[in-house]
Amino acid sequence: MSYSHILLAVDLTEESDQVATRAVELARSNGAQLTLVHVIEPLSFAYGGDVPMDLSAIQDQLDEHAQNRLNSFADKLDASVEKLYVVSGHTETEIHRIAKQDGIDLIVVGSHGRHGLSLLLGSTANGVLHGASCDVLAVRVHKPESED
Template identity: 35%
Template sequence: MYKHILLPTDGSEVSKRAVDMGLDLARALKASVYALHVILPFQALSYMTQIIPESETSYTEESVRWAERYLGEVRDKAMRAGVPCDSDYVFDKHPCDAILDIAKKRECDLIVMGSHGWHGFTKLLLGSETQKVLVRSQLPVLVCR
């Protein structure tokens, strides 16, 4: 069945539940997992160009620290569950594209990810990376709430 599961994580509670479910599934199937965190690139509206380099550096450093924290939590859970786990973070302005690209590069055969369950205007306004992955993925996607 599934041998290599992609676990995108953003550190949210729903994402953590998806990671737990993905790890349970991987343990049952004797599969490995790949944890991924997508960092949005720094964006700024600027009229004071002298402050941007420092802001971008601070943003990048803080984003990488958070990514390492989220991924470290997944690796720790995987180790306790006896599930082989690799992980990394990437910078991409389109998380859906990054998720699908990594799934292909890492030869994953399932994506397990969370959905915040937004409806109506909130979903329209904020969009849903999970929905985008569902629509565009050629792989099975297990969505957890």
């Protein structure tokens, strides 16, 4: 199967490099466009929406920091990146939305491969897989040697 537009979903941890390497290889070998997305879960999700203060300034700072980190991440890739997205919301939902909106035919995500059937792919990779309208590649990531 040949792919024309690949969406690389990254969490911007050190392990994102492993996932990006695979996505770049696939984009290059297929002559495909490459789009990157990083999803930030809003602070209100973490606090259940019942926060007695306005978190919008903090959220804006988090969004700006994430955009800067994603730009730096894209700059170090050995590939041309079509679009960069930093979006707020539920991770799987936002990845699916971007994939449909941009006509993506392959989503590449990282998977930690935890033990047990319910954690086979990891919760994010599993959620992306089950709601996607296109192919999904879950790349097995490994912790850096110093953490093993």
